[in-house]
Structure formats: structure tokens, C-alpha cells
Amino acid sequence: MVFTNESPPVARTPAPVRTRLDGVDIARGLAVLGMFVAHAGPAMLDPTAGGAAEFLAGLGNGHASVLFAVLAGVSLALLTGGSRPHEGSVLRRDRVRIAVRAVVLFVLGMVLTQLGAQMMVILSFYALYFLLALPFLRVRPAVLAVIAAVWTIAGPIASFFIRGAWTSADTVGGALSFTDLTSWDTAGAGFQRLLLDGAYPVLTWMPFVFAGLAVGRLDLRSTAVRLRLLISGVVLAVIGAGSSWLALNVFGGLRALEPVLANLAPIAAEIGKEPVELLQMMGFGVVPTTSPAFLLLNAPHAGTPFEITASTGAALAVLALCLFAGDRLRTLLAPLSAVGALALTVYTVQGLLLEPVLVGLSWQPWLPLLVLALGSLVFCALWRPLLGRGPLERVLHWTSTKTADLVVR
Incomplete structure (x- = not known):
């Protein structure tokens, strides 16, 4: 979530003209709306809800x-030259800008967590x-794809054994x-929590960033590239979803999880779910370490090889x-594109307003989602054409650019 989307300038021109890829902003806008669904959707307020609520969830x-996360990698690539990666002092300046943005986002994330934002x-x-992506900004797309693929398998397995030998459940989830x-x-x-077993731990989430960085190094204006991406x-x-299904249903994964499913059966019956459905709704960033069979799941926030593969594929298809x-x-989707361009501001405001919106409007399960989604679309559609960058996007751009100006000569 670099919250920028600049296509590559012509290499080594004195004053490159930067334009945005509307499709990346639209994808980021969809991600914002998807977060609203996850944080304030009707299925979150009423776990027994079915139909459209369950589908949206x-x-x-x-x-x-x-x-x-995938778009963060894409935006890192676009910020540093896209299909023509920057070199020399230009690349050093880019790295400073990214590092400064990382510091600002790190502090802002701590602020939201400290204020008790009702979300992970x-x-x-x-x-x-x-910060971890900085050494890889000059790596070729094919190599980045291989790194992402290897990390997809090795990261979750390493996390499983490290957590099993070292950590406690007290740190799982959260920020x-x-x-x-x-x-x-x-x-x-x-x-x-940040590195190993939090809500979005580095050890299992870096493949998303590497995959996005590889994609951002391609010519995303090319129809052929977009078709290959799709x-x-x-x-x-x-592959991710199908392999998980086979591993669970054909090769004995569910049998290995039968004791867990039996314990979940009473709760699942209360909310009208199957035990395995309930199990797949309980992700907080990583799976338990009580059985290796948990690594066979393809469930939200499970952090397994199957989930990473399937979710990366879905993200790439959506981006295409x-x-x-x-x-x-472009015109029809301009409000959604504006939400994507102001994603940092919208995300932060959501964190601050989520609890009062949920408390005040929970009498109608769909109302919190509609208020957040429509409010964001209207606000951003008005702000962007009149004022350009969002408030927090301006802070991010100004601090990173001014620091780069001072550090890189």
C-alpha cells in the first residue's frame, strides 16, 4: 500500500511526465470496499446471515x-520506474522516499492500534x-516470481515450526x-507479531509483495501482458484452492483435523455452519501449530501455501x-478510482470511525457497510478532482520527497 500509482517515466529524462494507471487505482478502490465488507459487513455483524451477506463476506x-499487499508491490515497482527500473542517484532517491514512507506508515499504524481501532x-x-523490498528493486521480474513462489511454500512451513517451538498463543493476531x-x-x-504471528506477519506475507513487484515491472499498458496476468x-x-480441497477431502487432511472439528461442531450448529466452514472463518494471520494438517487449509488469513497461492492468483486476476x-x-468508475487514490486517508478515517459507526448503526446489519462505502465514494469523488492528493497522501508525498531532496544530491 504505497498509496501511489505512478507509471514509469522515460529513463533519464530531465523532467519526466508521470501519469497514473487508472486500473491500479480501481483495484485499490475495490480493496478498500472489500475491507469495509470485512470490517463492517452484514455477515460480520450477524454470523448467521446467509445469501448476499455471506457471498460478500x-x-x-x-x-x-x-x-x-499485491498492489503495494505493484506500486513500489511503478514508483521506481515500472518496466524500466531506475538506476544510480534516481534509484537512491526512490529508496529514501520509500523508506520515509515506511516510517510514516509504521507510526500511523501504531497510532491507530493504540487508539483501539476495531480492525486488524x-x-x-x-x-x-x-523496507524488506528495498534490496529487490532492481531484480528482474522472473527472479522475483521465483522468490515469491519459493517463499510461498517455505515461509508458512518455517512459521509453523518456529511458532511450534518458540511462541505462545498470546501474540497471535493483532499489531x-x-x-x-x-x-x-x-x-x-x-x-x-509483526514478523511471525500477527495479523499480517512478514514471514508469510512477503510473497504477495514480491509477486506485485514482479507484475509492476511488466508493461501494464500492454493488452498481451494483461491477458497473461489474467x-x-x-x-x-x-491451483491453490483445488489443491487444498484435494488435500483435505481426498488425501486425508480432514481426518487429521477431526478432533478440532468435533470441538467446533456445537458452535457451528448454533450459527448454521458446518464445522469446517467455521474453522475456515477463524483465521488471525496464522494457523495453529497443533497439527500439520492446518497447513492444508485455504482460508482467509490462514497464511498457508494454499491460501497464499489462491489469494495471489485472485489478486492478479482482479488487477488485470x-x-x-x-x-x-474510466468515467463510470471515477469514484472508485478516487477511493483507490486516497486509500491511506480512507483507511485511516475508517479506523477512527469504525467503532461509532458499528455501535450507532448496528440495528440494521447492512447500514454500516453502506454508510462507509457510499460516504467514501462521495467524499473521494469530490475531493480528488478539486484538490488532488488526499490529506494523508499529501503528508506522505511531502515528507518523503523533501527528505529525499536533502539526503540524495
């Missing part, structure tokens, strides 16, 4: 945050993704707040469709 839960705040995790820095023990636990995304989604839509439906 399936689209938004887990997928919105993954789409953000992702900003501090994103800051670490950006970092200022309170965590009041002692060495709490600081250690806080950073453990097909690759669909194939990955089918949005790139096509951005060319053909």
Missing part, C-alpha cells in the same frame, strides 16, 4: 488485504514489507501499539480486469 474477507491494522506490517514499547518483554512480543491469476487461484476496466470505463 466470501469476496472481502482476507482477499481485500491480500489485494492491498495493517499499516505497520506494510512498513516492514516496504503493534505504543503500549508495547513500554518494556522489553512487550516490545519483543509486539515485534514478534490467465496466470485464474490458474494460480484454481481492473486494468482493462480503467481504459474502457
